Amino acid sequence: MNTQKPTILTAPRISSNLHIGNYFGAILPMIDMAKHRSDDYQINMFIADLHGLTTPIDYSNVQPLVWSYLRTFVAAGFPLDLPNVYLYRQSHIPAHSELTWILDCFTGMGEMARMTQFKDKSAKLSEDRISVGLFNYPVLMAADILLYNTRYVPVGDDQTQHIEFTRDIGERINNRFGEIFTIPETAKAQHEFFGKDQGLRIRDLQDPTKKMSKSDETGKGVIFLNDTPEQARKKIMTAATDSRGVIHYDYATQPGVSNLIEMHALLSGQTVAAVAAEWEGKSSYGELKTAVAASVSDFLTDFQHNLTTIDDALLKQKLASGEAAMRTLANATLLRVQTAVGLR
Numbered sequence: 001m002n003t004q005k006p007t008i009l010t011a012p013r014i015s016s017n018l019h020i021g022n023y024f025g026a027i028l029p030m031i032d033m034a035k036h037r038s039d040d041y042q043i044n045m046f047i048a049d050l051h052g053l054t055t056p057i058d059y060s061n062v063q064p065l066v067w068s069y070l071r072t073f074v075a076a077g078f079p080l081d082l083p084n085v086y087l088y089r090q091s092h093i094p095a096h097s098e099l100t101w102i103l104d105c106f107t108g109m110g111e112m113a114r115m116t117q118f119k120d121k122s123a124k125l126s127e128d129r130i131s132v133g134l135f136n137y138p139v140l141m142a143a144d145i146l147l148y149n150t151r152y153v154p155v156g157d158d159q160t161q162h163i164e165f166t167r168d169i170g171e172r173i174n175n176r177f178g179e180i181f182t183i184p185e186t187a188k189a190q191h192e193f194f195g196k197d198q199g200l201r202i203r204d205l206q207d208p209t210k211k212m213s214k215s216d217e218t219g220k221g222v223i224f225l226n227d228t229p230e231q232a233r234k235k236i237m238t239a240a241t242d243s244r245g246v247i248h249y250d251y252a253t254q255p256g257v258s259n260l261i262e263m264h265a266l267l268s269g270q271t272v273a274a275v276a277a278e279w280e281g282k283s284s285y286g287e288l289k290t291a292v293a294a295s296v297s298d299f300l301t302d303f304q305h306n307l308t309t310i311d312d313a314l315l316k317q318k319l320a321s322g323e324a325a326m327r328t329l330a331n332a333t334l335l336r337v338q339t340a341v342g343l344r
Helices: 020-037 059-075 095-104 109-113 116-122 137-146 157-177 187-194 229-237 255-268 272-279 285-308 312-340
Strands: 007-010 042-047 085-089 150-152
Touching: 007 020, 020 042, 020 059, 020 255, 020 285, 042 059, 059 085, 059 285, 059 312, 085 312, 095 137, 095 312, 116 137, 116 157, 137 157, 150 187, 157 187, 157 312, 229 285, 255 272, 255 285
Parallel strands: 007 042, 007 150, 042 085
Antiparallel strands: none
């Protein structure tokens, strides 16, 4: 059906400022993929700005967020000079919205109502704030993936249902109209391809039983990439630990301490095993926090310096070329679907 290389695709949803969990858990692994696998795969990295509208957001902050995310990619090392690596904004490719509508017409209400992420997110909103966009979020995500002949999408366990839905709706269209879409690999195959343990999941500093999240309203448990080193240091020093009084790396019994050990490993470029061994059996949580705070401070200082060195003209040039190329590819897929259903 197509001769392009298989596509690896990923996209952060804009919602609020990015944090170090996003940086190490999602952004760095994809940049590593772009740098080392673009000879064999087409790499698509885009800003999911349409997805950002599914829950209440400060609309005046959408554009600043989009550009903050783009510049973060570059500061983290996203390659602007590789020809098979594409950077674009979801809303600048109209085919995403057009294909979503067509797929909506082949999607059952029951399928969407069973989505765990919709149940979780809608439970946190008053009834009048639950949008149709949040309800059919997986259909837009399916369009994001199917438009580009995508094989692989690095997602967490909370998105597994969405990958399986994408496969279902793609196969549904193919079974009805012929070979229209490339079907992405199963969630199991996705995890095997990327590695299930790729990117440690940094936990919330105040509640280390849950992952660090952009949606944390207090911000006390989150180290944002735009925090000053001093703000980050204070958050580390007030991180929740426990009353055991002995440092031991074990998430079951000491999640707060274990989270600090993993953060220190990521930020200092050491293995978790090495850091855990260094601190095993020591009694001063304060010393551990001080060491982690220093590594966080050094990281933010370097990262924020990198932001000041970005060539914005080069970034805009990469964005323009990526969006032009992706429009062509997405429109070709959309035309196949429009023709199949009789719109062309």
